[in-house]
Amino acid sequence: MRHQNSISGKVVMDVGCGTGILSIFCALAGAKRVYAVEASDIAVQANEVVRANHLSDKIVVLHGRVEDVNIEEKVDVIISEWMGYMLLYESMLASVIFARDKWLKPGGLILPSDATLYIAPVTHTERYSESIDFWRNVYGIDMSAMLPLAKQCAFEEPSVETITGENVLTWPYVVKYVDCYTIVAQELESVTAKYRFESMMRAPLHGFAFWFDVEFNGPTLSTSNNLYKVSPGCSASDSNQQETKKRNKPDEALVLSTAPEDAPTHWQQTLLYFYEPIELQQDQVIEGSVTLSQSQENPRFLNIHLEYSSGGRSFVKESVMR
Amino acid sequence: MRHQNSISGKVVMDVGCGTGILSIFCALAGAKRVYAVEASDIAVQANEVVRANHLSDKIVVLHGRVEDVNIEEKVDVIISEWMGYMLLYESMLASVIFARDKWLKPGGLILPSDATLYIAPVTHTERYSESIDFWRNVYGIDMSAMLPLAKQCAFEEPSVETITGENVLTWPYVVKYVDCYTIVAQELESVTAKYRFESMMRAPLHGFAFWFDVEFNGPTLSTSNNLYKVSPGCSASDSNQQETKKRNKPDEALVLSTAPEDAPTHWQQTLLYFYEPIELQQDQVIEGSVTLSQSQENPRFLNIHLEYSSGGRSFVKESVMR
Numbered sequence: 120m121r122h123q124n125s126i127s128g129k130v131v132m133d134v135g136c137g138t139g140i141l142s143i144f145c146a147l148a149g150a151k152r153v154y155a156v157e158a159s160d161i162a163v164q165a166n167e168v169v170r171a172n173h174l175s176d177k178i179v180v181l182h183g184r185v186e187d188v189n190i191e192e193k194v195d196v197i198i199s200e201w202m203g204y205m206l207l208y209e210s211m212l213a214s215v216i217f218a219r220d221k222w223l224k225p226g227g228l229i230l231p232s233d234a235t236l237y238i239a240p241v242t243h244t245e246r247y248s249e250s251i252d253f254w255r256n257v258y259g260i261d262m263s264a265m266l267p268l269a270k271q272c273a274f275e276e277p278s279v280e281t282i283t284g285e286n287v288l289t290w291p292y293v294v295k296y297v298d299c300y301t302i303v304a305q306e307l308e309s310v311t312a313k314y315r316f317e318s319m320m321r322a323p324l325h326g327f328a329f330w331f332d333v334e335f336n337g338p339t340l341s342t343s344n345n346l347y348k349v350s351p352g353c354s355a356s357d358s359n360q361q362e363t364k365k366r367n368k369p370d371e372a373l374v375l376s377t378a379p380e381d382a383p384t385h386w387q388q389t390l391l392y393f394y395e396p397i398e399l400q401q402d403q404v405i406e407g408s409v410t411l412s413q414s415q416e417n418p419r420f421l422n423i424h425l426e427y428s429s430g431g432r433s434f435v436k437e438s439v440m441r
Numbered sequence: 442m443r444h445q446n447s448i449s450g451k452v453v454m455d456v457g458c459g460t461g462i463l464s465i466f467c468a469l470a471g472a473k474r475v476y477a478v479e480a481s482d483i484a485v486q487a488n489e490v491v492r493a494n495h496l497s498d499k500i501v502v503l504h505g506r507v508e509d510v511n512i513e514e515k516v517d518v519i520i521s522e523w524m525g526y527m528l529l530y531e532s533m534l535a536s537v538i539f540a541r542d543k544w545l546k547p548g549g550l551i552l553p554s555d556a557t558l559y560i561a562p563v564t565h566t567e568r569y570s571e572s573i574d575f576w577r578n579v580y581g582i583d584m585s586a587m588l589p590l591a592k593q594c595a596f597e598e599p600s601v602e603t604i605t606g607e608n609v610l611t612w613p614y615v616v617k618y619v620d621c622y623t624i625v626a627q628e629l630e631s632v633t634a635k636y637r638f639e640s641m642m643r644a645p646l647h648g649f650a651f652w653f654d655v656e657f658n659g660p661t662l663s664t665s666n667n668l669y670k671v672s673p674g675c676s677a678s679d680s681n682q683q684e685t686k687k688r689n690k691p692d693e694a695l696v697l698s699t700a701p702e703d704a705p706t707h708w709q710q711t712l713l714y715f716y717e718p719i720e721l722q723q724d725q726v727i728e729g730s731v732t733l734s735q736s737q738e739n740p741r742f743l744n745i746h747l748e749y750s751s752g753g754r755s756f757v758k759e760s761v762m763r
Contacts, residue, residue, distance in 0.1 A: 138587060260494060
């Protein structure tokens with residue numbers, strides 16, 4: 120609705136429309152026509168919802184993959200709720216890229232326009248204790264022999280859960296900035312970022328949290344985004360700083376944030392816990408890198424390769440989000 | 442510990458020992474020897490827990506199915522935590538029966554000694570609304586076309602969740618009483634019970650709840666249970682009344698209850714919701730029958746066939762607990 124000027128009278132494509140709610144929002148914002156594309160059988164319900172709301176003359180529900188459907192015109196706007204857990208898990212971004220390259224008019228609008236995935240070090244004694252320390256004394260019996268298995272069960276795989284800003288030890292780092300106008304599918308096959316944190320407090324480091332935000336910028340703002348993204352010598356650290364700047368100007372942008380300090384969402388946060396916490400001093404440095412890549416085992420799975428070192432000790436954690 | 446007299450100096454078998462905690466309790470209660478039988482790989486940890494607690498001379502962990510293991514003696518006591526959701530889902534009762542028939546000395550003790558599965562009619566407007574009424578108005582849009590699918594998603598299958606005593610419309614009915622000393626495996630293939638409720642209040646009937654309790658009676662009390670169970674002409678309604686009587690005398694028996702009015706447990710309650718609530722008047726009768734049977738599709742699944750009629754209308758609900 121805040122982009123009504125860019126939608127009214129225009130042709131829209133909704134990539135993965137689900138129940139059709141975003142398509143209906145666009146129709147209510149004055150779109151001339153909306154192509155609501157949905158591969159799953161929920162397309163049947165989407166069509167009924169559209170009919171019940173007397174919008175069949177505006178919204179065309181297409182039951183199929185966006186890669187397979189055919190329409191008679193190019194579109195002015197692409198909308199999509201494509202984000203998965205930790206942004207990229209089971210994300211439909213590749214379909215949005217496909218739709219953009221095939222159906223979007225030059226100068227058209229994409230909503231959301233850009234997305235940023237963050238990583239931050241986390242302390243969470245409560246969560247660690249309830250999964251682990253429980254076994255030290257079970258009705259008076261020492262079941263510490265269960266600890267290795269308990270750690271594996273609790274912490275081998277990434278965990279989607281809600282933490283708060285108090286669990287986060289310092290400012291987050293950008294793992295991946297996605298400009299929906301310029302990103303290409305190959306960039307998503309493997310994403311690597313180096314990070315360097317200084318803990319703001321003395322606390323046990325239990326692992327890392329991932330979250331994301333997406334922005335709904337108009338085409339002009341996106342162009343300026345493009346500018347700084349393609350400027351030479353722009354390192355991960357630079358883009359991190361620029362991201363942080365953008366987040367400090369919330370008035371300028373419409374942002375959906377899934378950060379721990381913001382209201383919880385369906386996406387929550389994604390946590391990667393260590394088997395053993397690391398005791399951090401204030402200002403102690405944690406550095407390393409994280410790589411997210413498509414699993415060979417199953418292209419829907421996400422491999423997470425995390426390297427971290429602190430106080431002269433180095434660790435590697437491999438995990439798979441299934 | 443309250444049965445220490447029956448365990449001290451005796452030989453015990455723990456059917457499906459898991460982490461071994463019940464075996465350790467028996468050793469601490471003075472058992473001469475405990476055979477801790479566990480088919481899954483958790484047997485490895487059980488063995489380590491036993492060793493860490495210096496009980497390897499008392500507890501023998503046997504990694505295998507109780508149907509396959511071999512020991513050199515008969516046992517005085519069988520203990521087992523065999524209960525599944527709604528008592529019978531993925532229950533290990535058949536293994537307890539096998540162990541009893543093969544390994545238990547005449548006059549031996551089984552803990553728990555008996556179990557009772559209950560059914561009761563339930564009202565739960567909040568739960569129904571959050572799953573269903575949500576769709577009537579989603580950000581101002583009428584998405585009622587989603588209702589059939591929403592009802593199917595929310596209510597097609599049994600749901601394990603915690604309700605309170607306030608959700609229950611009247612006294613429960615016994616679906617199945619299990620005397621662990623006398624039950625035979627064939628009885629578990631299909632369990633049918635007729636019921637007749639009178640609603641204590643005017644309220645929408647949203648479905649039925651199942652829960653169970655298990656008792657830890659010594660051999661003497663169990664014999665008296667046997668007596669009334671085998672008395673001729675003992676209908677489901679009679680056994681229901683006798684169950685109710687037993688539940689009114691908590692001092693006599695050690696009971697683990699998973700009833701809505703008692704403290705929540707891992708088992709919670711199992712709910713079977715209707716797609717449409719039925720408006721009940723006070724004292725209105727709901728009657729019908731319920732059949733629980735092993736699924737042909739997968740022997741671990743539980744088929745639930747529920748017939749109910751009220752106010753002259755009859756319904757059937759078929760569902761599968763997977």
